[in-house]
Amino acid sequence: MNEAKYIWMDGNFVPWHEAKVHILTHTLHYGNGVFEGTRAYQTEDGLAIFRLQDHTKRLLNSAKIVKIDVPFNQEELERAQVELLRKNEFKGNVYIRPLIFLGYGKMGLYHIGAPVHVAIAAWEWGAYLGEEGLEKGIRVKISSIVRNPVKSTFGKAKAVANYLNSQMAKYEAIECGYEEALMLDEEGFVAEGSGECFFIVRDGVLITPPNDNSLESITQSTVIEIAKERDIPVERRRITRDEVYIADEAFFTGTAAEVTPVREVDGRIIGDGKRGEITKELQEAYFDVVYGRDKGYKHYLTYIEG
Ligand code: PMP
Known part of the structure; x- marks a missing residue:
């Protein structure tokens, strides 16, 4: 794993190793969560995220489908991804992994009411299939x-x-x-x-x-x-x-x-x-x-x- 400095969690930048969850995290048990995979490339004008708006839109649409109310809007999530990349001072190409998940505080299959969390991790990643x-x-x-x-x-x-x-x-x-x-x-x-x-x-x-x-x-x-x-x-x-x-x-x-x-x-x-x-x-x-x-x-x- 190519570790980076920070992970964005619910609006805050958290040091990589402190971005943790409780063992009774709802998504960990019942599998209701949504995510994205977005890449940023080192261009001649610096690091640039490819189709950030489309990926963020799909993330929010995914959440809508599985009935998760996201406490951040499109613009806030886009800004979080940009700031995360800036703060991590990456030198190579980057993979961005936003994840919306249900956290600790409620068990059982009726997921409405379980706390909703949003985390965004990013790390330097090369060719996926080699x-x-x-x-x-x-x-x-x-x-x-x-x-x-x-x-x-x-x-x-x-x-x-x-x-x-x-x-x-x-x-x-x-x-x-x-x-x-x-x-x-x-x-x-x-x-x-x-x-x-x-x-x-x-x-x-x-x-x-x-x-x-x-x-x-x-x-x-x-x-x-x-x-x-x-x-x-x-x-x-x-x-x-x-x-x-x-x-x-x-x-x-x-x-x-x-x-x-x-x-x-x-x-x-x-x-x-x-x-x-x-x-x-x-x-x-x-x-x-x-x-x-x-x-x-x-x-x-x-x-x-x-
Ligand atoms: N199908 C599946 C199942 C995937 O996980 C992905 C990767 N997100 C794709 C297709 C390709 O989608 P995209 O080009 O938007 O990354």
Whole structure:
């Protein structure tokens, strides 16, 4: 763990090791909490948070879905993240983890009335699926774990509880010698990775499923925007497992995963078994956006000056 100096908790900056909770913290027992994952990059004009407003909006929407009343508004939470990054004086790229959780003071499943807490941690973090993966691509296993069904879980919320499903899929993939899991929905169509959205390329067309069974991903929407700008045709439609096997290219997108090529799925080599041409173009363009080199996307960056 790359420790930083401070964690923001309920409006105060707390030294890293003092940001603690009681063992009877409600969320720890019953799993009702929501979180975000946001990145900040070292640009030529200093550290800048990518799509801070969109991530903070999704955080508040997640809380709304699971009936948690947040004692801070969008503007206060955005300011807290900016100040946290400033105070920690980071030298490298940063991952930001806001968490809204139910604390100590009430037990039982009726969660209304449990105290609501907000914490934001941030630390320096490199490539989630490995630096090598970004260049060479990763090996992926289609999971035996079906993605959280929409009939009984809230996929539009980045809810703590949703991630048991993700963890089991990730565990299975790693134990089987792969690097990431690709999960199918109840009908057998591609849903998403354990913490990423999924794209394939076929005959020059970029294809990614609608967000019926996946988080409304900010990276996915950025990549679609970049592709459209470059006149790469984009289709939002369902993908089957066998279509993945015969794709020309495949990749994952996510704040943590960025744009990570997939070179193999279930023992089938994807395309030439390396980062595909369109994947490479989109990955480079994505990094130009988040690092502020593409001036057309400056509105997505919040600079931490001073
Ligand atoms: N799906 C899941 C399950 C995730 O956890 C994430 C990461 N937040 C994503 C997709 C990608 O979302 P984003 O691009 O907004 O990070």
